[in-house]
Amino acid sequence: MIYLRYILICFALAFFGTSTASAQAVTDKFNNAALPGSLLDLSNSGNAPTFLTFGAGNNIVEGSMGWNGSTLDADIWTFTIAAGFEVSAINLVTYNGPNPVAPAGHFMALASGNTIDTAQSVNHLSNGLWREELDGLGNTNTNLLAILQSGPAFGGIGFTGNLQAGDYTFLVQEGSNLVNQYCIDFVVTPVPEPGSALLLGVASFLCLRRRRK
Secondary structure, eight states: OHHHHHHHHHHHHHHHOSOOOEEEEEEEOTTOTTSOSSEEOOBOOSSSOEEOOOOSEEEEEEEEEEEOSSOEEEEEEEEEEOTTEEEEEEEEEEEESOOOOTTOOEEEEEEESSOOOSSOGGGSSEEEEEOOOBOSSSOBOEEHHHHHHHOOSSSOOOOOSSBOSEEEEEEEEOSSSEEEEEEEEEEEEEOOOTTHHHHHHHHHHHHHHHHHO
């Protein structure tokens, strides 16, 4: 019985893993060339977004955008989620800029495919306004995926659950102020295998039985 328990626990660890590595970090240079990382100018065009390679783990996109007094800049990028994976979280993890009070906020939008209509929100998969939320300790803790899942706020298709395999285009825009720095983490994880949750449950049950003996 102990040997069987060991096998089940090993299978559970193999399915779920113990940690994820950072897949990539991309830094937009608009208005702030001093930002660290590999600097590039994320596209301002919905018809020709910047393509970013997303992999399993944490995919960090940071930059600045909005109105800097002379130029209105949006950041728009396309990414592909491979078969067998999903976007399980989209988190705003750092933020430096004007913090509008709800219901006002910065605009974000998500579209299926490798373009996004910046003039007609009805064609978006989802969209909404976001503002910085804190975790009580002064750290940014804004769940952008939850906002998109509860939308769209301005007309669109809408979706539930995580983003499955496919091509997507993401847009962030501030129309009247400058966001000096934002950092968004797209967390890509394997889609749970059928039966893996049951396997982990069996392993947990066996461990619980062993503690009770």
